[in-house]
Amino acid sequence: MRIRPRWKKVWRDLWLNKSRTLVVVLSIAVGVFAIGMIMTSYTILSGDLRTAYLATNPAHATIFTFDSFGEELVTAIERMPEVKEAEARRRVLLRAVTGPEDTRLLWAVALPDYDDIKIDKIRPLEGDWPPPEHEILVERSALGLLKAQVGDVLPVKLPDGKIRQMRIAGLVHDLNAAMFVFDGVSYGFIHTDTLEWLDQSRDFNELRFVVEGENPSRDYIQQVANKVRDKVERGGHSVYFTFVPEPGKHLFLDPILVSISVIMGAMGAMALVLSGFLVVNTVAALLAQQTRQIGMMKAVGARTRQVMELYLATVVLYGLLALLIAVPLGAVTAFYFSRFIAGLLNFDVTSYRLPPNVLATEILVGVLVPVVAALGPIFAGTRVTVREAISAYGLGKGRFGTSMIDRFLLVIQHSAALRRRLSRPLLLSLRNTFRRKLRLTLTLLTLVLGGAIFITVFSVRASMMGTLRSWLDYFQYDVAVQFERDYRVERILQETMKIPGIDTAEVWGFYNTRRERPDGSHSDNIMLFAPPPNTKLVKPTIIKGRWLLPEDEAAVVVNSIVLRDEPDLDVGQQIVLKIEGKERPFTIVGVATGGMPMGTIFANYPYFARVSHNVGRGQYVFATTKIHTLAFQSEIVRALEEHFEYIGMDVAATAKVEEEMGEVEALFQVVIVLLLLMAVLLAVIGGLGLMGTMSINVLERTREIGVMRAIGASNRAVRRVFIVEGIIIGVLSWLAGAVLAFPLSYYLSDVIGKQFLNAPLDHTFSLPGVVIWLAVVIVLSAVASFLPAWNASRLTVREVLAYE
Amino acid sequence: MVNGELLMIKSLKQWFSRNQKVTDNGHYRYGNEHLIELRKVVKIYEGAAGKFPALKGIDLQVDTGEFVAVIGKSGSGKSTLINMITGIDRPTSGEVLVGDTAVHTLNEGQIAEWRGRNVGVVFQFFQLLPTLTLLENVMLPMDFCNMYRMREREERAMHLLELVGLADHAHKLPTAVSGGQQQRAAIARAMANDPPIIVADEPTGNLDSATSESIFSLFEDLVRRGKTILMVTHDLDLARRASRTILLVDGEVVDQLTADEAHARLMAEEASHAH
Ligand SMILES: Nc1ncnc2c1ncn2[C@@H]1O[C@H](COP(=O)(O)OP(=O)(O)OP(=O)(O)O)[C@@H](O)[C@H]1O
Ligand SMILES: [Mg+2]
Numbered sequence A: 001m002r003i004r005p006r007w008k009k010v011w012r013d014l015w016l017n018k019s020r021t022l023v024v025v026l027s028i029a030v031g032v033f034a035i036g037m038i039m040t041s042y043t044i045l046s047g048d049l050r051t052a053y054l055a056t057n058p059a060h061a062t063i064f065t066f067d068s069f070g071e072e073l074v075t076a077i078e079r080m081p082e083v084k085e086a087e088a089r090r091r092v093l094l095r096a097v098t099g100p101e102d103t104r105l106l107w108a109v110a111l112p113d114y115d116d117i118k119i120d121k122i123r124p125l126e127g128d129w130p131p132p133e134h135e136i137l138v139e140r141s142a143l144g145l146l147k148a149q150v151g152d153v154l155p156v157k158l159p160d161g162k163i164r165q166m167r168i169a170g171l172v173h174d175l176n177a178a179m180f181v182f183d184g185v186s187y188g189f190i191h192t193d194t195l196e197w198l199d200q201s202r203d204f205n206e207l208r209f210v211v212e213g214e215n216p217s218r219d220y221i222q223q224v225a226n227k228v229r230d231k232v233e234r235g236g237h238s239v240y241f242t243f244v245p246e247p248g249k250h251l252f253l254d255p256i257l258v259s260i261s262v263i264m265g266a267m268g269a270m271a272l273v274l275s276g277f278l279v280v281n282t283v284a285a286l287l288a289q290q291t292r293q294i295g296m297m298k299a300v301g302a303r304t305r306q307v308m309e310l311y312l313a314t315v316v317l318y319g320l321l322a323l324l325i326a327v328p329l330g331a332v333t334a335f336y337f338s339r340f341i342a343g344l345l346n347f348d349v350t351s352y353r354l355p356p357n358v359l360a361t362e363i364l365v366g367v368l369v370p371v372v373a374a375l376g377p378i379f380a381g382t383r384v385t386v387r388e389a390i391s392a393y394g395l396g397k398g399r400f401g402t403s404m405i406d407r408f409l410l411v412i413q414h415s416a417a418l419r420r421r422l423s424r425p426l427l428l429s430l431r432n433t434f435r436r437k438l439r440l441t442l443t444l445l446t447l448v449l450g451g452a453i454f455i456t457v458f459s460v461r462a463s464m465m466g467t468l469r470s471w472l473d474y475f476q477y478d479v480a481v482q483f484e485r486d487y488r489v490e491r492i493l494q495e496t497m498k499i500p501g502i503d504t505a506e507v508w509g510f511y512n513t514r515r516e517r518p519d520g521s522h523s524d525n526i527m528l529f530a531p532p533p534n535t536k537l538v539k540p541t542i543i544k545g546r547w548l549l550p551e552d553e554a555a556v557v558v559n560s561i562v563l564r565d566e567p568d569l570d571v572g573q574q575i576v577l578k579i580e581g582k583e584r585p586f587t588i589v590g591v592a593t594g595g596m597p598m599g600t601i602f603a604n605y606p607y608f609a610r611v612s613h614n615v616g617r618g619q620y621v622f623a624t625t626k627i628h629t630l631a632f633q634s635e636i637v638r639a640l641e642e643h644f645e646y647i648g649m650d651v652a653a654t655a656k657v658e659e660e661m662g663e664v665e666a667l668f669q670v671v672i673v674l675l676l677l678m679a680v681l682l683a684v685i686g687g688l689g690l691m692g693t694m695s696i697n698v699l700e701r702t703r704e705i706g707v708m709r710a711i712g713a714s715n716r717a718v719r720r721v722f723i724v725e726g727i728i729i730g731v732l733s734w735l736a737g738a739v740l741a742f743p744l745s746y747y748l749s750d751v752i753g754k755q756f757l758n759a760p761l762d763h764t765f766s767l768p769g770v771v772i773w774l775a776v777v778i779v780l781s782a783v784a785s786f787l788p789a790w791n792a793s794r795l796t797v798r799e800v801l802a803y804e
Numbered sequence B: 001m002v003n004g005e006l007l008m009i010k011s012l013k014q015w016f017s018r019n020q021k022v023t024d025n026g027h028y029r030y031g032n033e034h035l036i037e038l039r040k041v042v043k044i045y046e047g048a049a050g051k052f053p054a055l056k057g058i059d060l061q062v063d064t065g066e067f068v069a070v071i072g073k074s075g076s077g078k079s080t081l082i083n084m085i086t087g088i089d090r091p092t093s094g095e096v097l098v099g100d101t102a103v104h105t106l107n108e109g110q111i112a113e114w115r116g117r118n119v120g121v122v123f124q125f126f127q128l129l130p131t132l133t134l135l136e137n138v139m140l141p142m143d144f145c146n147m148y149r150m151r152e153r154e155e156r157a158m159h160l161l162e163l164v165g166l167a168d169h170a171h172k173l174p175t176a177v178s179g180g181q182q183q184r185a186a187i188a189r190a191m192a193n194d195p196p197i198i199v200a201d202e203p204t205g206n207l208d209s210a211t212s213e214s215i216f217s218l219f220e221d222l223v224r225r226g227k228t229i230l231m232v233t234h235d236l237d238l239a240r241r242a243s244r245t246i247l248l249v250d251g252e253v254v255d256q257l258t259a260d261e262a263h264a265r266l267m268a269e270e271a272s273h274a275h
Helices: A005-016 A018-055 A071-079 A142-146 A175-183 A218-234 A253-289 A291-299 A304-344 A356-382 A386-390 A404-414 A416-421 A424-433 A437-474 A489-497 A560-565 A605-611 A630-647 A657-700 A702-710 A715-757 A767-794 A797-802 B002-016 B078-086 B108-118 B134-145 B150-163 B179-190 B209-224 B236-240 B259-274
Strands: A061-069 A083-097 A103-110 A123-127 A135-139 A153-157 A163-173 A186-190 A204-211 A239-243 A479-488 A502-516 A522-530 A541-545 A555-559 A574-579 A582-593 A600-603 A617-625 A651-656 B036-047 B050-062 B067-072 B093-098 B119-122 B197-201 B228-232 B244-249 B252-257
Touching (some): A005 A304, A005 B134, A018 A304, A061 A218, A071 A083, A071 A218, A083 A651, A103 A153, A204 A218, A218 A239, A253 A291, A253 A304, A253 A437, A253 A657, A291 A356, A291 A386, A304 A356, A437 A657, A437 A715, A479 A630, A489 A502, A489 A617, A489 A630, A522 A560, A560 A600, A617 A630, A630 A651, A630 A657, A651 A657, A657 A702, A715 A767, B050 B078, B050 B252, B067 B078, B067 B236, B078 B093, B078 B119, B078 B228, B108 B119, B108 B134, B134 B150, B134 B179, B179 B197, B179 B209
Parallel strands (some): A555 A582, B067 B228, B067 B244, B119 B197
Antiparallel strands (some): A061 A204, A083 A153, A083 A204, A123 A163, A153 A163, A479 A617, A479 A651, A502 A522, A502 A574, A574 A582, B036 B050
């Protein structure tokens, strides 16, 4: 086959300028890689999650009761025409002893029939199945929390302090357990026959069901759930909580995946735009360098369109070469990345593939983006006429001395004071930096964006931590104890204060309630906190009305989220809450902000105790400790547990603030890792861009390098001029990046806060981030300009003379 | 053997005369009797220093088969003048007629294609695309102008390289051959599409005299084969061997002189400047 000479030129230009080709190809590849990897990961993760989730036959709704119910109720519910399947289980809260000083909450779930689990199926992984009597099958993600192995005997503390030795008989996977991993709560399955041994009734306290019909809507499910709840309540049981998740979506994992993909999608798009900039830069330089060749082609009869075709073909080839690198690399990385994320979220990725739509997108993006980016420079560069190309005139571009910056630099140079301080080569580097302004702008833009994102990631991290802190600050307790049942308030306080190291203690009421709206419908769940009058452990900011007074009876302070969800409410109005099956009216006296981003209501404890028929009694104690470290808090908690056990008060659960912090941090860590990954990717792009620019600069200044040589510049001096130029660019980008990072991190904190926590984060700007990026950018620019500088210093005089 | 050579020269002549069509009454399409006619061509450059007239109303006629040397001091407008003929530059006013084409009326794209087929250009410096072999460089004009069938192109390019004595170097890159060889390759390339006119701007400008001589005799050869050649040169000895010499002084054609007269005039002028 015969190849036209012009196409041979295209190919040889690519081949003979390997380093330039490499820079452009890598620039495109980074963008394509980011897009491909993100799309593939998301497709795999969401596809596999959905398949796995649906395979568990997920419950449409779950009803938690305070008291226990029997099989008859389950059968009755299942007989309802709207209900397709119903299944009940018993959930027992225990404390596993994980060390001489440490316990860990353990939910032990008893399923009625392990050979025929109907709803929210679990999967045996290892060891026995079903759980043998007096033994437990642990959810695989909990193994680490329990610091135990299969086969180990796990001491378990019952509420009254009794210890039972349970062997870990095997491992199971429960896709729906993921949320507990992040809560730091361990999770396992036991046989119904084991319940008695744990001082528990064999009856159920949790009802799960699936409604009849194809793809029911959430509203419909809610209606059915209300009917079921009413039926349960009519049966004489009190419902603690009705839970209706978005059907077909994993409650916890789905939003995380969406958030992750939103963040990564944005970053991928950014990477793509930046790699477009790099293409603009290199193609513009390529054309500038080939001006004479273009002129010569036109002199022998090439029309502008033909020349444009040549360079467009070059760019398409760059794109195809980039695909060759980026597609397989993206697929492989997506494989590891999906596995990593799935591992964090406790589900299994079963399918590894390159989805055809992703491949199509990659090809489109890999070819189209560079072509679009190159159109401008190609239009401009191929318009050159033969006369411009062969004459010395009309090639004045890039001449130094015309613009404001140039004059400014000349002023610097002419200032005697500065001249003494700045060395000649440094001045040369400075002036070179500003010679090609468009190229400099694009290079800077790439680095600036990379840097801004980098600093933003650090700021978002700081903001997340700050926000968490402020939530926990809002509740100023160090440790909390939940008892198995109500005890007298004075007794709780008295016994708590006996522990040395405890500063203050308060008994609070807690209630999971709902607003009964005037139209008969009801709101989502709202947390009701009932602190004692003049509490010192909570300090919400009042934005409207006032805080509770000791004499307030049926008065509440609501937080802004309640008002957001129930817009008809305001200060002075009535809110009806359902407490212990009765509807209780309260007057709203104030609106508070701060704290957890969920609907929250505060009422005075004495009044709440009255309406909940619990006067003088309580179940939760919150205390502050003299020292606020995790070690001290752990010590106090252990002392409390021992003491309560000794005096015969049954502890159900304990909490330490520092530990809770750590657990939420772990969730954020996933996001931070992702963001850092992206920051690194952008930094790489920035570095590539700088490398490209510097090698173009070296090429362009070949003659100058010859001159520098001729007047006695050493290899080192030549190299230094270029490396210093690179570092000047890097530092400039750092300045601009730090400024840009400010609004950017503000914005991203908002977005991420809303995605993950339903509330904007309190904004913190990370100064360490700024400093770290300065260090990174200096190293990066030195490294990026080293190779071009090295090439420059290796040019022989002969090559310089032969250069065209 | 001799017969074979004659046959080759004959066939070459046929090739080289393909593009020359003169209308029946001896006039070209725009009424021009000469192959190249410049009528009152003015070129004014507008630079930072204001307007500069590089050509001040040039009238010039060149006939088929002429070998014209353009001489003059540096800056006298030689390059500007021949760039008018190749369409590389446009007149500010006046007409440039080459054969059946009014060059000054064409747009950039049309000029490029027209030039590719009708005028071969040779410059002083930088001629060949550095990443193509000599052979491929010679094929390039055929490629861009879609002349000859694909299979013929290589054969023809090889033939032209033979003609300039570079057959052995056909597959080398330009950097691997000498300056004179590059220049000869450029001449071969100028003939790729078999144009009736060849325009060369100081083709021997940076070559030693022996190499210049070989280039020049190549041109003489082409004239013998019916080509029309315009060549800018500083070498008065070479200029003397052309069939006609044009002396440019400050953008004006001083006279259409014999080479010796032109020589004398140029010397005189340079001498007067020296004082
Ligand atoms: N693009 C331009 N802008 C302004 N002035 C120009 C431009 N091109 C040429 N000139 C001026 O026009 C005049 C003629 O230039 P031209 O290149 O034709 O000279 P030349 O005779 O070819 O000289 P040389 O022997 O040095 O090649 C010169 O004085 C030159 O300065
Ligand atoms: Mg000239």
